[in-house]
């Protein structure tokens with residue numbers, strides 16, 4: 207059965223995007239595991255499924271590389287936003303996700319020639335039950351030392367709505383990733399604190415409107431970027447006065463995004479803005495257990511994106527060069 211599938215990325219967080227008119231058309235877990243193998247066209251961090259919705263313009267499902275399903279994906283949502291808006295010839299749309307119907311919108315390019323979308327990240331909760339997470343009968347972990355995890359890093363747990371643990375760190379924890387790796391390998395999967403595992407990010411403050419974030423993702427490992435993690439990190443930085451501006455630049459190993467954090471009566475409105483790049487389209491045979499790429503057609507978009515990243519990296523700290 208020959209079908210078209212797209213390779214896309216947001217900040218180098220790379221996915222295959224596949225549209226189907228039937229949610230149960232295929233064994234998506236087995237397809238995702240095959241697509242994400244490095245030996246198959248370099249692999250990817252997951253599969254974005256675009257499906258019909260009865261309540262929104264389309265529905266997005268996100269399957270991580272290991273076959274687990276995520277409730278949200280910020281970088282992926284920008285790619286789905288572009289796909290749906292271009293298909294429907296609209297500048298704005300609503301996308302149904304596992305836990306919320308989210309607003310998405312075409313934006314002015316973050317850099318010449320780089321298609322850019324803004325997506326709503328919601329709902330936001332610091333209540334540990336929402337992640338779910340358990341720690342010393344606390345209801346929240348808000349910018350506090352957790353001696354079981356580290357003697358000097360302050361952590362915050364937040365769901366947006368997928369679960370994130372954000373550590374605000376010094377440069378030594380970015381140049382050497384050993385601490386983040388071992389903590390994330392323990393916390394990403396089911397453990398005594400988080401029954402579903404948790405994404406683990408280390409965020410380094412750079413300027414009063416700029417942070418750097420690196421994420422070890424549940425179901426994947428280190429990625430170039432994680433959109434929900436960067437938005438959650440921007441929120442943590444803002445409410446703890448680590449940054450002052452409403453719009454925060456978040457640098458990441460794959461490029462950069464902008465995150466807008468607005469507080470309204472104790473509720474947070476979060477927006478993630480960044481590239482939605484199509485790398486290539488493929489014809490693929492998705493016959494069960496006999497997957498095969500038949501042809502590949504590259505776009506020129508990656509060249510423009512690389513120019514953008516080069517400029518950002520020249521302007522930013524040397525450790526991400």
Ligand SMILES: N[C@@H](CCC[C@H](N)C(=O)O)C(=O)O
Pocket residue numbers: 219268270275276277278279280281282368369405423424425426429431432433434435
């Ligand atoms: N990279 C994504 C998040 C993907 C899901 C995550 N691995 C999870 O299991 O929660 C993003 O851009 O937000």
